Amino acid sequence: xxxxxxxxxxxxxxxxxxxxxxxxxxxxxxxxxxxxxxxxxxxxxxxxxxxxxxxxxxxxxxxxxxxxxxxxxxxxxxxxxxxxxxxxxxxxxxxxxxxxxxxxxxxxxxxxxxxxxxxxxxxxxxxxxxxxxxxxxxxxxxxxxxxxxxxxxxxxxxxxxxxxxxxxxxxxxxxxxxxxxxxxxxxxxxxxxxxxxxxxxxxxxxxxxxxxxxxxxxxxxxxxxxxxxxxxxxxxxxxxxxxxxxxxxxxxxxxxxxxxxxxxxxxxxxxxxxxxxxxxxxxxxxxxxxxxxxxxxxxxxxxxxxxxxxxxxxxxxxxxxxxxxxxxxxxxxxxxxxxxxxxxxxxxxxxxxxxxxxxxxxxxxxxxxxxxxxxxxxxxxxxxxxxxxxxxxxxxxxxxxxxxxxxxxxxxxxxxxxxxxxxxxxxxxxxxxxxxxxxxxxxxxxxxxxxxxxxxxxxxxxxxxxxxxxxxxxxxxxxxxxxxxxxxxxxxxxxxxxxxxxxxxxxxxxxxxxxxxxxxxxxxxxxxxxxxxxxxxxxxxxx
Amino acid sequence: xxxxxxxxxxxxxxxxxxxxxxxxxxxxxxxxxxxxxxxxxxxxxxxxxxxxxxxxxxxxxxxxxxxxxxxxxxxxxxxxxxxxxxxxxxxxxxxxxxxxxxxxxxxxxxxxxxxxxxxxxxxxxxxxxxxxxxxxxxxxxxxxxxxxxxxxxxxxxxxxxxxxxxxxxxxxxxxxxxxxxxxxxxxxxxxxxxxxxxxxxxxxxxxxxxxxxxxxxxxxxxxxxxxxxxxxxxxxxxxxxxxxxxxxxxxxxxxxxxxxxxxxxxxxxxxxxxxxxxxxxxxxxxxxxxxxxxxxxxxxxxxxxxxxxxxxxxxxxxxxxxxxxxxxxxxxxxxxxxxxxxxxxxxxxxxxxxxxxxxxxxxxxxxxxxxxxxxxxxxxxxxxxxxxxxxxxxxxxxxxxxxxxxxxxxxxxxxxxxxxxxxxxxxxxxxxxxxxxxxxxxxxxxxxxxxxx
Numbered sequence: 003x004x005x006x007x008x009x010x011x012x013x014x015x016x017x018x019x020x021x022x023x024x025x026x027x028x029x030x031x032x033x034x035x036x037x038x039x040x041x042x043x044x045x046x047x048x049x050x051x052x053x054x055x056x057x058x059x060x061x062x063x064x065x066x067x068x069x070x071x072x073x074x075x076x077x078x079x080x081x082x083x084x085x086x087x088x089x090x091x092x093x094x095x096x097x098x099x100x101x102x103x104x105x106x107x108x109x110x111x112x113x114x115x116x117x118x119x120x121x122x123x124x125x126x127x128x129x130x131x132x133x134x135x136x137x138x139x140x141x142x143x144x145x146x147x148x149x150x151x152x153x154x155x156x157x158x159x160x161x162x163x164x165x166x167x168x169x170x171x172x173x174x175x176x177x178x179x180x181x182x183x184x185x186x187x188x189x190x191x192x193x194x195x196x197x198x199x200x201x202x203x204x205x206x207x208x209x210x211x212x213x214x215x216x217x218x219x220x221x222x223x224x225x226x227x228x229x230x231x232x233x234x235x236x237x238x239x240x241x242x243x244x245x246x247x248x249x250x251x252x253x254x255x256x257x258x259x260x261x262x263x264x265x266x267x268x269x270x271x272x273x274x275x276x277x278x279x280x281x282x283x284x285x286x287x288x289x290x291x292x293x294x295x296x297x298x299x300x301x302x303x304x305x306x307x308x309x310x311x312x313x314x315x316x317x318x319x320x321x322x323x324x325x326x327x328x329x330x331x332x333x334x335x336x337x338x339x340x341x342x343x344x345x346x347x348x349x350x351x352x353x354x355x356x357x358x359x360x361x362x363x364x365x366x367x368x369x370x371x372x373x374x375x376x377x378x379x380x381x382x383x384x385x386x387x388x389x390x391x392x393x394x395x396x397x398x399x400x401x402x403x404x405x406x407x408x409x410x411x412x413x414x415x416x417x418x419x420x421x422x423x424x425x426x427x428x429x430x431x432x433x434x435x436x437x438x439x440x441x442x443x444x445x446x447x448x449x450x451x452x453x454x455x456x457x458x459x460x461x462x463x464x465x466x467x468x469x470x471x472x473x474x475x476x477x478x479x480x481x482x483x484x485x486x487x488x489x490x491x492x493x494x495x496x497x498x499x500x501x502x503x504x505x506x507x508x509x510x511x512x513x514x515x516x517x518x519x520x521x522x523x524x525x526x527x528x529x530x531x532x533x534x535x536x537x538x539x540x541x542x543x544x545x
Numbered sequence: 546x547x548x549x550x551x552x553x554x555x556x557x558x559x560x561x562x563x564x565x566x567x568x569x570x571x572x573x574x575x576x577x578x579x580x581x582x583x584x585x586x587x588x589x590x591x592x593x594x595x596x597x598x599x600x601x602x603x604x605x606x607x608x609x610x611x612x613x614x615x616x617x618x619x620x621x622x623x624x625x626x627x628x629x630x631x632x633x634x635x636x637x638x639x640x641x642x643x644x645x646x647x648x649x650x651x652x653x654x655x656x657x658x659x660x661x662x663x664x665x666x667x668x669x670x671x672x673x674x675x676x677x678x679x680x681x682x683x684x685x686x687x688x689x690x691x692x693x694x695x696x697x698x699x700x701x702x703x704x705x706x707x708x709x710x711x712x713x714x715x716x717x718x719x720x721x722x723x724x725x726x727x728x729x730x731x732x733x734x735x736x737x738x739x740x741x742x743x744x745x746x747x748x749x750x751x752x753x754x755x756x757x758x759x760x761x762x763x764x765x766x767x768x769x770x771x772x773x774x775x776x777x778x779x780x781x782x783x784x785x786x787x788x789x790x791x792x793x794x795x796x797x798x799x800x801x802x803x804x805x806x807x808x809x810x811x812x813x814x815x816x817x818x819x820x821x822x823x824x825x826x827x828x829x830x831x832x833x834x835x836x837x838x839x840x841x842x843x844x845x846x847x848x849x850x851x852x853x854x855x856x857x858x859x860x861x862x863x864x865x866x867x868x869x870x871x872x873x874x875x876x877x878x879x880x881x882x883x884x885x886x887x888x889x890x891x892x893x894x895x896x897x898x899x900x901x902x903x904x905x906x907x908x909x910x911x912x913x914x915x916x917x918x919x920x921x922x923x924x925x926x927x928x929x930x931x932x933x934x935x936x937x938x939x940x941x942x943x944x945x946x947x948x949x950x951x952x953x954x955x956x957x958x959x960x961x962x963x964x965x966x967x968x969x970x971x972x973x974x975x976x977x978x979x980x981x982x983x984x985x986x987x988x989x990x991x992x993x994x995x996x997x998x
Contacts, residue, residue, distance in 0.1 A: 215663045215670075219592020220548060220650075227547035227670075234671040239833055246831035253823040330823070360832035390832045400840050 131542075168290055169476050172204045184287070187280035188224045190217035192287045196482050199505040206290070207479040213237055214288055228257040229281045233288035242390075244428050244464060245334055245362050248294045251285070252326050255302060259322050263315070270318050271309040278303070290478050293429030293437070293466035301329055337461040337525035338363055342370040344523050345424070345459060353378040353421045356449075358410075359439045360390035361426020363459050365397050368424075372403050381420060385410040385441045387484040387508060410441050417452045425514075427460040432467045432538060434516035434531040436460075440509045443473070446518035455520045458531075462524050467538050473512040482506035546647045548666070548754070550593045553634050554581050554600040554654035555626055560866045563988050567974040568956065569604045571654040573870065574922055574939055576877035577887075577905040578613045580864060581654045583877070585617050588652065591662045595620035597644060599637045600654075601628040633770030635763055642764050645757060651772060653751035657873055658861035659880060660750075660854075668713060668852040669754040672835075672844075676759065676780050677852045678715070679752040680706065681861035684872070703745045708853060709738045714835075715851040716741050718781045720774070733785045737845045738836070749773060750861055777851075784849050867971070871954065874920045874937050878903045887923075905940065922957070945980070 170176040171194065184191050195209035215222075215234060222230045232254040235241040241250045255278070262277065264270045282299060285291065291299075305325045309318045345367045349355065355378055357364050368380060380403055384391025391407065398405050408416055423445060429437040436442070436458050449456050470476060485506050486495040498504050516531030526537060558570030565573070571581035581604075588596055600608070602625045608614045614621075624641050626632055632640070634651070650666070660679060669677035705728060707717025716738055717730060734741070751773060759780070769775045834843045844850060860880065864873040878885065878901065886892055887906040896910050899917035904910065908921055911929045919933045922940035927933070931944050935952045938944070942955055945963035953970040955961070961972075962980030972978065973990035 213663070213667060215667055216661065218663070220662055220666055221550075221593055222547055223592075223594075230547070231670045231673075234667055238671055240671055241827060241831045241833070243830055243832045246827045246829075249823060249830060250827040253827060256823070330826075335826075362830040362832070392837055393832045393834050396834070396840060 166476075168206060168286070169204055171206050184283060187283055189280055189284045189287065190214055196499060197505050198479070199507045201474060202477065202479055202507065202509075205477060205479050208237070208481065209483065210238060210481045211483075214284070225281060225284050226254075226258045226261065228254040229284060233285050236285065236289040243360065243362055244292050244294045245461075247292055248298050248463075249330060249334065251295050252298055252302075252330055256323055256326055259319055259326075262319070269311050270313075270315060271307050271311065274306050275303050278306075293468070294461075294464045296466065297463050298329065302326065333461060333463040337463070338366050340525040341459050341461065341523050342367045344528055345457070346371050346374055346376070348422070348457065348521075348523075349376055349378055351377045354381060354419055355379070356381045356383060356413075356417070356420045356423045356445070356454075357394065358383045358391070358423075358425055358442055358445050359385070359388070360394035360397075361459070363461070364424050364426045365394055367459060368398060368403060369401050372401055379404050379406070381406045381408060381416055383408055383410050383413055383441075383445060387480075387487075388439075390439070410444065413445055414448050414452075417448055417454060420449070420452075420454050423449045423454055423456045425456060425458045425519075427458050427464060428511060429464050429466045429468075430458075430460050430522065430531075430534050431470050431513065432465075432535050433469045433471070434519075434534050435470055436514040436516075436519055436522075436531070437470070437511055438514065440473075440512045443512045443514040443518070446514045450518045456518060457521045457523060458514075458519050459523045462526055462537060462541065465534060465538055465541070467535075470513050471515075473509070477512075478510040480508040480510050482508050484508055548593075549645060549647055549649050550588050550596040551638070551641070551645075551649050551651045552581070552584055552588075552596050552598045552654060553637060553651065553751075554598055554604060555628075555632065555637065556654065556865075558655075558865065561870060563971050563973065563990060564867060564870065564954065564956065566990065568939075569601065569607070570865075571600060571604050572607045572611070573864070574920075575657070575864060575870070575873045576881075576920060577903060577922055578877075579608070579611055580657075580873075581608065582613050582617065583657045584652045584654060585614070585619060585621075587656075587658065587660075587662065588650075589617060589619040593619055595622060597622045597624060597641060599624050599626060599641065601625060603628065631770075633774075634772040635769045635776050638760055638772070639763050639767070642760050645760050648757050649755050649760065651751075651753045651755060653863065655864045656750055656752060656861075657864060657877060657880075658750060658752075658856075659859050660752075660856055660861055665752065665854045666754060668854055672850055672852060674754070674850045674852045675756050676777060677754040677854070678777065679750040679854050679856065679861070680747045681750055681856040681859075683746045683748045684862050704747065704749065706744045706747050706853070707734075707741045708744065708855070709836075710740045710742070711835075712742065712855055713852055714738075715781050715853045716784075717743070718778050720778075723778075731785060733787075737785065737839075737841070739838075744855075747855065748862060750856075751863060753777070780849065781851050784847055784851055867954070871937060875901065875918060878920075928963075939974075 167176050167180050181191050192206075192208055192214050193212070194207050195212065196207060198205070198207050213234060214237065215230065218225070218230065221227075225233075232241070232250055235250065236247065241247055258278070258281065259274070262270075262274060264273060278299075282291070285295075302322075302325075305322060309321065313321070341363060349371045353376075355368070357368070357380060368378075371378065380398055382391045382395045382398070382405055384395075384407065386409075395405055395407050406416070425436070425438060425442055425446065427436050427438045431437060436446075438458075446456050468476070482498075483506075485508055486493060486498070495506070498506055519531045522529050522531055522534070524537070529537065554571040556570055558565035558573075561570075564570075572579045574580075575583070581598075585596065596619055598608075598621050600623060605623050605625055608621075608623075622644070624644075626637060626640060634653075638645075638649075638651070648669070658679075658681075660681075665677050665679050668674060703721045705717065705719050705721070705724070706715070707730070708714060709716055716734055719728070728743075730741070753772060759776070763769060763776070769779065828843060831843075836845075860876060862869055862873070864870045883903075885900070885902065886898070886904045887908070889906045890904045890908040890910070892898070892904065892910045893912045893914075895912040897915040897917075898904070898910075899919075902916045902919045902921070904916070904921045905923035905925065907923055908925045908927070910916070910921070910927045911931075913929050914927055914931045914933070916927075916933045918935045919938065920936075921927070921933070921938045922942065924940055925938055925942045925944075927938075927944045928946040930947045932949045932951075933944075934950070936950050936955065937953075938950070938955045939957040939959075941958045943960045944950070944955075945961060945965075947964040948961050949966045950961070951968045953967045953972065955967075955972045956974040956976075958975045959972050959978070960976075961967070961978040962982065964981040965978045966981075966983045967978070968984070969986040970984045971988045971990075973988075976989055976991060978984070978989065
């Protein structure tokens with residue numbers, strides 16, 4: 003009997019697996035007739051092999067009930083019979099954590115008992131890990147979703163990743179979803195401006211002259227005033243730069259948390275996270291979130307959810323404020339000190355160092371090196387339209403460092419004189435690519451051609467597990483009117499919108515491949531570019 | 546709460562005493578709505594839910610009975626002050642400082658504008674400014690003031706306003722009356738802002754966003770009584786004074802001894818904000834600067850910042866003089882899409898009504914009348930063969946047959962006898978004009994008003 007079951011179960015493993023894999027893939031779509039038939043067959047097979055599948059199946063069924071209930075009603079009858087016939091030896095796995103972002107992983111249903119237990123263990127582990135990861139950037143959990151045609155991505159395998167909304171602007175369905183979501187959160191939708199170059203038409207492009215506050219009521223009641231102020235400062239560029247934006251964000255969150263009161267019958271750990279979601283959408287509308295901000299938000303959400311429910315409100319708030327302080331202190335201030343310490347080893351007397359734009363970290367390193375009485379010269383490379391190099395130049399010269407200032411068009415002329423290139427980063431991607439201000443990859447390329455070492459300085463909290471190999475897929479389009487300049491009273495590009503064949507493109511970021519980067523200096527030490535995934539894995543295990 | 550609105554409706558209308566003798570300025574009808582309705586409407590449109598109204602008991606009584614004010618959905622928290630007291634706007638703020646719990650938006654009752662208010666408030670928010678105000682390019686009023694003899698125009702004291710290159714930051718503000726021997730600009734301003742635009746043709750809309758710390762500062766400095774006249778110029782000057790040390794201060798002659806001790810504490814008040822170190826860190830790490838070319842950080846390290854939004858398009862003026870009032874009556878009906886003729890008014894078919902005239906509720910206009918570019922108030926009766934041009938007729942007026950009224954302001958409850966001919970006249974409330982009277986360029990008021998000095 004046993005062997006028969008065993009055999010039978012094995013033989014059905016194949017189609018079973020296929021079925022389930024397919025089901026996971028087409029979750030949420032209308033079940034076709036064949037799929038329904040297949041499911042019914044599966045049902046029968048499962049009934050027969052129920053003894054072996056007791057534990058896994060009941061777990062599956064619970065998971066299945068929770069997420070299947072939303073997307074595929076046809077699979078509803080499937081789990082029920084198995085639980086009915088499940089022998090009483092099965093303890094209801096109530097403590098099994100039920101993060102609703104799970105899609106069932108029916109592929110975890112091997113027939114063999116050992117494999118079944120292994121899969122069960124794996125499933126539990128991954129569900130745990132997934133529940134800790136919370137919401138990924140750009141992917142809203144299904145709790146907040148309304149009318150999503152596709153199922154939320156499974157944190158277990160098979161992994162069906164959804165593209166974040168901000169990269170699919172030319173898809174009207176995605177825009178409609180976004181509009182609905184914002185409407186629910188009572189946040190105004192910011193409209194795109196101007197003609198977008200076709201290669202980048204999948205990204206948002208906003209105008210600085212049309213701030214989001216136009217559509218908000220003036221004493222803003224829906225959004226906390228500190229967040230409105232922050233959003234304004236982001237969209238007008240008053241707070242710019244990865245570190246500055248993260249610090250300002252955490253400062254605003256501190257104010258939000260201090261002003262927060264738990265409504266009756268609600269728990270702080272859940273309600274506060276829900277309160278923060280519309281604020282984050284608002285800030286995203288003002289200016290797309292950076293990787294560092296995303297990581298900071300994930301950290302805060304995790305801290306808030308980990309507040310025990312019996313904690314009093316005052317104490318909880320104090321703890322959270324403390325957490326934020328610690329985070330900033332650890333990840334930004336101390337990290338800068340550590341990175342400066344490592345970098346100073348690489349700077350020697352007589353060096354000519356090239357920097358690009360205004361990176362707060364690189365400026366800090368250079369100032370620290372100057373304090374240590376190392377004699378070096380700095381060349382600041384700048385580019386339009388932001389001309390951030392002027393600010394870097396001012397800060398360095400104020401300290402007394404001797405500097406040269408050039409525009410990026412001159413970089414190949416001065417590189418023969420340069421001994422090292424120090425670059426800052428906006429984010430470090432999981433495949434080793436460096437995402438930074440537009441122009442950075444050019445400098446790295448030319449430096450490589452001249453055999454000048456390129457060192458990238460980046461704190462670990464900016465590491466992000468996205469993968470990108472080009473600057474097109476995910477980028478930020480700044481206001482195209484920034485490119486317009488008035489010289490001697492004449493503004494040539496004033497009516498650029500009238501010219502049909504003309505498009506103005508103002509990119510903000512670009513990605514540099516790891517072949518051009520010789521070393522990445524982080525607070526964990528000096529690592530090669532390709533070791534970024536290792537750091538990410540170490541970080542995830544820590545958390 | 547982010548901003549609290551404060552509406553100053555206690556002003557006496559000192560520049561149009563003829564009109565305001567019997568009607569307090571906030572209740573003067575403009576386009577058949579009381580003047581105070583316009584700022585209330587602006588606040589309501591923008592999203593305010595309640596406003597603190599500082600006014601006199603008399604105005605409060607009139608407001609509570611006025612139907613248009615009752616229509617307003619915004620909640621009015623009325624604070625009454627003495628009518629004859631010499632209370633300036635800053636004094637009024639000091640009076641209500643208990644009610645003020647956050648930053649405030651001060652509006653004057655005679656402001657009529659369609660400004661996008663977020664422009665002013667955004668300056669206030671984004672730059673963490675101490676004061677943000679609204680100004681507009683001045684509008685030349687071409688109306689001849691009734692009752693003015695000859696073309697003599699009183700020399701309006703000019704306001705000198707200095708702004709920086711971006712026309713957002715306020716660097717200098719003074720009235721001609723205060724500049725005895727010429728306009729002097731401090732070197733510290735020139736060093737920080739080498740390019741300054743001085744403008745004299747701007748009209749101050751009396752709309753200010755003030756930080757709460759400023760109100761606290763006012764409670765300690767009881768000598769400041771007017772926001773426009775004293776407080777704002779003081780703050781603008783203080784932007785460039787040497788900062789917060791207790792030893793220093795040789796700049797202004799005004800910073801006398803008794804104010805010195807106040808000054809240092811006031812600076813601390815004006816400067817402190819919650820969680821300063823993080824903001825400081827964020828600003829340090831940010832690669833933004835509001836000016837280029839010198840070695841100082843953003844805002845030159847100054848914590849006190851004054852901003853102004855200058856409107857160059859759109860409607861913005863204060864109805865505080867008679868020409869402005871008459872202009873207001875003509876322009877405001879265009880702001881709102883309301884029917885020119887109130888549905889309850891009875892207009893006969895053979896009356897010629899121009900397109901920019903409006904007629905109030907329950908009015909009656911008989912045949913063969915011609916009404917052009919005029920505002921007729923509520924419950925007014927106009928008999929046959931009357932010509933009304935370019936005039937303002939308030940409520941409850943009776944105009945008998947055959948009258949001819951041009952460019953005049955007729956206040957409420959006036960009776961004009963038949964065949965009267967009025968040009969450029971201002972008729973006070975409750976007056977009676979005899980039949981066949983011919984008045985040109987006169988102010989006709991009661992004897993008790995004449996006795997008022």
